[in-house]
Amino acid sequence: xxxxxxxxxxxxxxxxxxGGLMIxxxxxxxxxxxxxxxxxxxxxxxxxxxxxxxxxxxxxxxIVAASGALNVASIASVFGQKAYKPMARFSSLLAITLLVxxxxxxxxxxxxxxxxxVAMTTYNFSSIFAWNVLLYNGFIxxxxxxxxxxxxxxxxARWVKAAGVIAFVWRLALTTGTGSIFGWxxxxxxxxxxxxxxxxxxxxxxxxxxxxxxxxxxxFRLSDRMIGDAILIRLGRLLGIFAAAVLYFTAVxxxxxxxxxxxxxxxxxxxxxxxxxxxxxxxxxxMIGGLAPMALVFLNPSRSSTMLASTLVVIGGIxxxxxxxxxxxxYPLDIFPGFEVVxxxxxxxxxxYTPSFYEILLGLGGVAIALFAxxxxxxxxxxxxxxxxxxxxxxDS
Numbered sequence: 001x002x003x004x005x006x007x008x009x010x011x012x013x014x015x016x017x018x019g020g021l022m023i024x025x026x027x028x029x030x031x032x033x034x035x036x037x038x039x040x041x042x043x044x045x046x047x048x049x050x051x052x053x054x055x056x057x058x059x060x061x062x063i064v065a066a067s068g069a070l071n072v073a074s075i076a077s078v079f080g081q082k083a084y085k086p087m088a089r090f091s092s093l094l095a096i097t098l099l100v101x102x103x104x105x106x107x108x109x110x111x112x113x114x115x116x117x118v119a120m121t122t123y124n125f126s127s128i129f130a131w132n133v134l135l136y137n138g139f140i141x142x143x144x145x146x147x148x149x150x151x152x153x154x155x156x157a158r159w160v161k162a163a164g165v166i167a168f169v170w171r172l173a174l175t176t177g178t179g180s181i182f183g184w185x186x187x188x189x190x191x192x193x194x195x196x197x198x199x200x201x202x203x204x205x206x207x208x209x210x211x212x213x214x215x216x217x218x219x220f221r222l223s224d225r226m227i228g229d230a231i232l233i234r235l236g237r238l239l240g241i242f243a244a245a246v247l248y249f250t251a252v253x254x255x256x257x258x259x260x261x262x263x264x265x266x267x268x269x270x271x272x273x274x275x276x277x278x279x280x281x282x283x284x285x286x287m288i289g290g291l292a293p294m295a296l297v298f299l300n301p302s303r304s305s306t307m308l309a310s311t312l313v314v315i316g317g318i319x320x321x322x323x324x325x326x327x328x329x330x331y332p333l334d335i336f337p338g339f340e341v342v343x344x345x346x347x348x349x350x351x352x353y354t355p356s357f358y359e360i361l362l363g364l365g366g367v368a369i370a371l372f373a374x375x376x377x378x379x380x381x382x383x384x385x386x387x388x389x390x391x392x393x394x395x396d397s
Contacts, residue, residue, distance in 0.1 A: 005385060053109075071091065078161065078168050093378070101367060132177045146164060
């Protein structure tokens with residue numbers, strides 16, 4: 001086995017074309033921001049009942065995936081699995097860029113991006129949102145330092161492991177904070193559940209690893225570098241385990257809510273009578289994003305199965321976040337529990353929402369920012385190994 005050599009990727013014509021496409025999406029997102037800021041949110045599908053729209057779905061998916069993209073680095077440093085070490089640097093870089101892309105969507109969706117200054121300078125610690133501002137900024141700083149230590153030529157391995165442990169604990173706290181945004185929102189029956197925190201942690205493991213695999217395979221192919229089947233199959237099986245964990249916690253969430261009388265209405269809405277939300281839950285989230293990837297990686301393990309499973313997990317993940325975020329708002333609020341409201345505004349009515357073209361562009365722009373930054377980082381930093389063939393991947397310790 002040869003020594004692992006890290007090199008910047010070469011700017012091939014295919015990479016230039018992909019980079020140009022990402023820039024086009026970013027410019028389209030900026031145009032969308034300008035248009036929405038000029039005309040107001042009235043031109044979007046959001047309203048005074050559904051205030052978190054499709055951009056928030058993309059933002060939450062990217063933020064959750066950012067934590068999970070650190071999977072490979074954590075397994076290498078914290079748990080001492082040498083087979084994952086050659087990919088640890090890029091794992092850290094992708095985690096940072098995914099978080100930046102997700103936060104960019106949130107900032108641009110504020111209507112006035114300068115409001116971010118208020119969020120950064122004024123903290124209300126009785127709000128989980130204030131906690132998350134610190135968790136997100138801390139994640140970028142800690143993982144950035146972790147990446148620098150990994151790239152240093154002469155550094156004690158104990159320092160790298162210590163940084164990896166800190167990053168691992170922080171990423172768990174970050175995802176717990178993101179899940180708690182919904183878990184602690186007691187006003188909406190679709191959100192109010194303590195299981196949201198561990199569910200989001202499981203989602204981060206699956207979504208982040210799926211995105212990592214897709215981006216890694218794409219960069220290796222576009223830069224004419226070799227990656228072996230053994231490591232991809234191994235990562236694919238790990239993805240299948242994470243997908244199973246997501247299904248498990250999802251089942252616990254819904255079974256718990258069905259047992260609680262106060263959540264029975266919203267549960268039947270999501271599971272049976274919710275129209276598009278029911279279809280997204282059973283067909284896209286459970287079948288396409290959960291059961292199908294598990295069948296692919298366990299029954300027919302191969303390079304192509306891993307790539308297809310990763311794609312399906314991403315599709316199912318976006319559907320799952322959509323059902324949680326939009327479906328939870330679509331179900332009517334119970335303003336006066338135990339009483340019937342005879343006259344009121346929009347009382348007991350299922351709220352409708354249709355994403356606008358501007359929201360789609362804004363969400364895709366956040367994805368483009370994350371991918372462009374990851375590719376640019378791989379171009380200027382030595383984070384990718386030149387060879388990940390089966391013969392060049394170290395065994396476990």
